[in-house]
Amino acid sequence: MVAKQHKGAPDEADLTRADSLAREIFSDIANKWAFLIIESLGEGTLRFSALRNAVEGISHKMLTQNLRMLERNGLVERNVHPTVPPRVEYTLTEPGQALRATVDGMCDWTHRYLGDIEVSRRRFDT
Amino acid sequence: MVAKQHKGAPDEADLTRADSLAREIFSDIANKWAFLIIESLGEGTLRFSALRNAVEGISHKMLTQNLRMLERNGLVERNVHPTVPPRVEYTLTEPGQALRATVDGMCDWTHRYLGDIEVSRRRFDT
DNA sequence: CCGAATCCTCAGCGATACTG
DNA sequence: CAGTATCGCTGAGGATTCGG
Numbered sequence: 493m494v495a496k497q498h499k500g501a502p503d504e505a506d507l508t509r510a511d512s513l514a515r516e517i518f519s520d521i522a523n524k525w526a527f528l529i530i531e532s533l534g535e536g537t538l539r540f541s542a543l544r545n546a547v548e549g550i551s552h553k554m555l556t557q558n559l560r561m562l563e564r565n566g567l568v569e570r571n572v573h574p575t576v577p578p579r580v581e582y583t584l585t586e587p588g589q590a591l592r593a594t595v596d597g598m599c600d601w602t603h604r605y606l607g608d609i610e611v612s613r614r615r616f617d618t
Numbered sequence: 619m620v621a622k623q624h625k626g627a628p629d630e631a632d633l634t635r636a637d638s639l640a641r642e643i644f645s646d647i648a649n650k651w652a653f654l655i656i657e658s659l660g661e662g663t664l665r666f667s668a669l670r671n672a673v674e675g676i677s678h679k680m681l682t683q684n685l686r687m688l689e690r691n692g693l694v695e696r697n698v699h700p701t702v703p704p705r706v707e708y709t710l711t712e713p714g715q716a717l718r719a720t721v722d723g724m725c726d727w728t729h730r731y732l733g734d735i736e737v738s739r740r741r742f743d744t
Numbered sequence: 745c746c747g748a749a750t751c752c753t754c755a756g757c758g759a760t761a762c763t764g
Numbered sequence: 765c766a767g768t769a770t771c772g773c774t775g776a777g778g779a780t781t782c783g784g
Contacts, residue, residue: 528621566738577765594723612692703745
């Protein structure tokens with residue numbers, strides 16, 4: 493359970509610490525760009541520019557920013573090849589791959605219910 | 619695949635329309651509050667105020683806003699009991715329940731890798 | 745109790761330019 | 765090619781209020 497941070501439970505100190513950390517991680521990762529990046533890296537290693545093309549519509553800034561965040565949380569690994577021009581490659585780590593599985597689930601879900609959603613939207617917008 | 623919107627594929631018109639719709643839905647739903655709301659509603663029906671308590675830290679405005687969005691996309695059902703004071707209950711629909719499964723997966727993931735992430739963060743922050 | 749509207753603020757984000 | 769920094773703006777989102 494991530495939504496509610498328990499208060500007054502026994503063994504409180506550690507529980508709430510874990511919960512607030514979980515919540516923090518959740519807030520980091522539950523964002524559109526992070527998901528799309530993870531999705532794209534699922535196929536395999538990509539370099540920065542390739543990733544930029546893979547994730548339609550992302551800006552240079554958002555890409556670096558999210559990559560740093562994902563790297564910090566240990567979801568992607570960053571490999572710099574000290575050539576010129578520089579070549580930087582990004583790969584999913586094992587935790588990243590694990591998360592990818594659930595992100596894939598979300599993509600499947602989206603395609604599965606696409607029609608229903610479209611219908612529901614039209615009903616609502618009246 | 620949601621990340622990249624294919625261009626120049628055969629049968630292009632419908633594919634890109636579906637993709638852009640998928641992308642739009644993805645952008646709607648892949649946000650922190652939506653996930654937390656879905657998580658909380660997984661337990662069962664909740665009324666507005668209960669939901670507000672369940673989702674720690676959400677503002678009145680964000681809650682209504684996300685609930686409207688989820689309702690529009692057909693993930694939650696809104697039931698108004700015409701009593702006084704009013705009583706409004708929210709429930710996950712079948713598509714909502716289906717998505718909840720993957721959101722649960724993400725919660726499990728979070729708790730599973732909590733330790734690794736904490737370590738990774740400390741390494742990174744130096 | 746629930747929802748919509750209004751105001752106001754601050755951070756997210758894009759654009760641009762500069763380093764290695 | 766990849767990353768960082770700066771600037772400026774739009775809009776997300778909190779606080780508050782009123783209405784049903």
